[in-house]
Amino acid sequence: MELDKAIKNRHSVRKFKDKKPSWKTIIECMDSIRYAPMAGNNFTLKLILVDDSKKINTIAKACQQSFVSKAKYVVVICSDPSRPKNLYEQRGEIYVRQQAGAAIQNLLHKLEESNLSTCCVGHFVEDQIKRELKIPNKIQVEAVFPIGYEYGEPKRKTKIDMDRILYFNTYKNKKMKNPKKLNV
Ligand SMILES: Cc1cc2nc3c(=O)[nH]c(=O)nc-3n(C[C@H](O)[C@H](O)[C@H](O)COP(=O)(O)O)c2cc1C
Numbered sequence: 001m002e003l004d005k006a007i008k009n010r011h012s013v014r015k016f017k018d019k020k021p022s023w024k025t026i027i028e029c030m031d032s033i034r035y036a037p038m039a040g041n042n043f044t045l046k047l048i049l050v051d052d053s054k055k056i057n058t059i060a061k062a063c064q065q066s067f068v069s070k071a072k073y074v075v076v077i078c079s080d081p082s083r084p085k086n087l088y089e090q091r092g093e094i095y096v097r098q099q100a101g102a103a104i105q106n107l108l109h110k111l112e113e114s115n116l117s118t119c120c121v122g123h124f125v126e127d128q129i130k131r132e133l134k135i136p137n138k139i140q141v142e143a144v145f146p147i148g149y150e151y152g153e154p155k156r157k158t159k160i161d162m163d164r165i166l167y168f169n170t171y172k173n174k175k176m177k178n179p180k181k182l183n184v
Pocket of ligand 1: 010011012013014065119120121122123124156157
């Protein structure tokens with residue numbers, strides 16, 4: 001699938017078919033996380049693939065979102081912020097979150113390309129997830145991804161207009177000075 005298609009077709013899915021995805025495909029998708037940019041090339045992410053239904057139920061409860069429990073697989077993405085924090089102090093904390101986001105986007109696009117669906121779940125009681133998955137204290141849970149095949153017709157949201165978010169040279173300036181005629 002072309003990147004453009006994967007970007008534009010991706011959407012959050014909260015209803016899954018009963019059909020179980022192949023764990024190999026999911027791991028292939030998770031592999032894309034390794035290619036994300038990392039500040040100072042310090043890789044901070046740890047990935048947990050969960051297929052134990054009891055654990056998935058506990059994760060769903062920690063998220064207070066029952067649709068999570070309907071997935072046959074859940075990927076939990078964590079970060080170890082120690083090195084970036086030591087190296088870059090406060091900025092390091094920001095970098096850890098930014099690189100998690102970049103890595104997550106790789107995962108989302110690869111899942112889309114593999115016809116698998118998910119929803120980035122960021123609302124959860126972190127301690128409950130940590131306890132269930134034996135995640136050490138110093139590791140932070142970034143997000144939870146229930147994975148499956150979409151049930152029903154895809155519902156796509158209208159996306160924000162470019163006009164509302166694009167400025168030129170200075171914040172809020174909506175006009176590009178002396179725009180060059182494009183030769184297209
Ligand atoms: C950081 C983050 C946290 C999110 N947390 C949740 C969540 O806890 N539960 C949920 O149902 N969706 C969650 N979402 C999904 C958003 O609701 C969804 O991306 C948004 O409505 C746009 O829809 P789309 O993904 O279909 O484009 C989260 C998304 C992001 C990026």
